[in-house]
Amino acid sequence: MDIFTYFLPAVLILSFFYIMISKKSSMGGSGFNLPPGPPRLPIIGNVHQLAGKIFHEAVWNMSKKYGPIMLLHLGSQPAVVISSSELATEAFKTHDHILANRPYSNNLRRLTFDYNDIAFSPYGDHSKKMRKVLVTEFLNAKMSKSFKKVLDMELKSVLDSLPYGKVVNLNDLFASFIVDFACKIVAGKGYGEVKIGGTKLKDMLDEMLILFSGSYSEMFPKYGWILEDLSGWTRRLNKHMSNYDGLLEMMLDEHIDHTNEDEKDLIDACRSLLTREEMKGIMSNVFNGAVDTSYLTLVWAMAEIVKNPRIMHKLQAEIRSNSGQKLRLDESDTAKMPYLKYAVKETLRFHGPSPFLIPRDCVTHIQIGGYDILPGTKVLINSWGLAKDPRVWTENANEFYPDRFEKRVVDQFDMTPFGGGRRSCPGYNFATSTIEVVLANLLYTIDWKLPPGMTNQDLDTEEEGSLLVRKKTPLLLVPVKHNSQAQ
Numbered sequence: 001m002d003i004f005t006y007f008l009p010a011v012l013i014l015s016f017f018y019i020m021i022s023k024k025s026s027m028g029g030s031g032f033n034l035p036p037g038p039p040r041l042p043i044i045g046n047v048h049q050l051a052g053k054i055f056h057e058a059v060w061n062m063s064k065k066y067g068p069i070m071l072l073h074l075g076s077q078p079a080v081v082i083s084s085s086e087l088a089t090e091a092f093k094t095h096d097h098i099l100a101n102r103p104y105s106n107n108l109r110r111l112t113f114d115y116n117d118i119a120f121s122p123y124g125d126h127s128k129k130m131r132k133v134l135v136t137e138f139l140n141a142k143m144s145k146s147f148k149k150v151l152d153m154e155l156k157s158v159l160d161s162l163p164y165g166k167v168v169n170l171n172d173l174f175a176s177f178i179v180d181f182a183c184k185i186v187a188g189k190g191y192g193e194v195k196i197g198g199t200k201l202k203d204m205l206d207e208m209l210i211l212f213s214g215s216y217s218e219m220f221p222k223y224g225w226i227l228e229d230l231s232g233w234t235r236r237l238n239k240h241m242s243n244y245d246g247l248l249e250m251m252l253d254e255h256i257d258h259t260n261e262d263e264k265d266l267i268d269a270c271r272s273l274l275t276r277e278e279m280k281g282i283m284s285n286v287f288n289g290a291v292d293t294s295y296l297t298l299v300w301a302m303a304e305i306v307k308n309p310r311i312m313h314k315l316q317a318e319i320r321s322n323s324g325q326k327l328r329l330d331e332s333d334t335a336k337m338p339y340l341k342y343a344v345k346e347t348l349r350f351h352g353p354s355p356f357l358i359p360r361d362c363v364t365h366i367q368i369g370g371y372d373i374l375p376g377t378k379v380l381i382n383s384w385g386l387a388k389d390p391r392v393w394t395e396n397a398n399e400f401y402p403d404r405f406e407k408r409v410v411d412q413f414d415m416t417p418f419g420g421g422r423r424s425c426p427g428y429n430f431a432t433s434t435i436e437v438v439l440a441n442l443l444y445t446i447d448w449k450l451p452p453g454m455t456n457q458d459l460d461t462e463e464e465g466s467l468l469v470r471k472k473t474p475l476l477l478v479p480v481k482h483n484s485q486a487q
């Protein structure tokens, strides 16, 4: 359920306040050459055309009518949607510095420890310092030794505990695997089963997704807080943040500092450089940034690979011929596996977990595609649409086909699963190499079969979700030990 579903009943209340206090919109009758867009209603803008629909699909369909740059109003908030790689290139190359800010809202402020994080904090000294700390202290070559060790231990535990020959729910398997892995690289031990206020970390991250998906204060920057209070949103947000804060505080309090380089975690690496609130902000970004995105990518990759036996056999042949007699594979092995890299890239193209990049806030008047974008406009890049654009990806854009990358050189903004410009994802290398290693291990010693009675055609790849795109039904597969590994 998203904010649009909560929306309509609350409109009446807001209308009252709006009529009482509204002034003429600063955008109206401006004489600017604004991008085209669907007609809008007073107060709610275009929300009624999007309510109850999958946001990125609905917006992609609208863009077929109104063009690759389109103006919408999400409540009183103007939002420009970009749906072509040419215009994304213009946004990121020519105007990156102007679009480096993120929109402000009371809701986001609460969710980000008062903007003490990286991903949502306004562009400036603080966000630059935080990003630099994450990249230089955590996502560096020295720390990768420690990540490698944790990943190998987690993989061993998954491979040892798989119920071979029985049906496994890969959504559950990957979710708990990635939560455990993330807790260990952040705080040095597993917190996946710890409950605060009756809630586990994974449930908190799920709740956070809903809370991040947009609130009244994002649609009505001035008066949305009234609806948030009246609708119970504020109470829900406070309850969530109290649990989440409690868990992050617990991780910080219980942390045992490591002296060995190959055992260090995020808290070891960053604590001396950041305040406590900044520590919680950065820990939260790693959990929010890494857990759902990586676990969903793994589910999608396995679903598409198993659905396409030709691809699975090609991958297994590459992995098995490059693995020597090792028990488990690591990055030094996946470096020799180009087809595996294409399969991960194709998964990120075809099922990139973030259909829209994190919104940008335009801070001065610019032009994109010849249209005026005014200060205070949100800029949304439809990453999902770019990656399926038949003009770029040809007639098989809607097919999972890793082989396309064997010959194709991809322009920088033909696909944007990790965003672009100075606010792009700093976890890009870490995430892709982790996903490659996990997939290599899963396909190395295991043959994955479909549950009894099911055929490849039955394995559905229907999507759902707005902030993140997930597979609608859980992925159920049967792991069978590969011949040479059978005991």
Ligand code: HEM
Pocket (backbone or CB within 6 Å): 118, 119, 120, 131, 285, 286, 289, 290, 293, 294, 297, 352, 353, 354, 356, 357, 358, 359, 416, 417, 418, 419, 420, 421, 422, 423, 424, 425, 426, 427, 428, 430, 431, 432
């Ligand atoms: C498959 C995995 C991942 C995907 C698909 C992904 C995707 C994204 C996207 C689309 C953005 C927004 C970029 C933009 O606005 O241009 C982003 C930002 C970010 N991601 Fe990731 N991410 C992944 C993994 C990670 C990991 C592992 C980390 C941390 C270890 C991370 C940390 C961040 C942070 C801190 C930002 C905010 C950057 C900023 O605003 O300066 N992400 N990510």
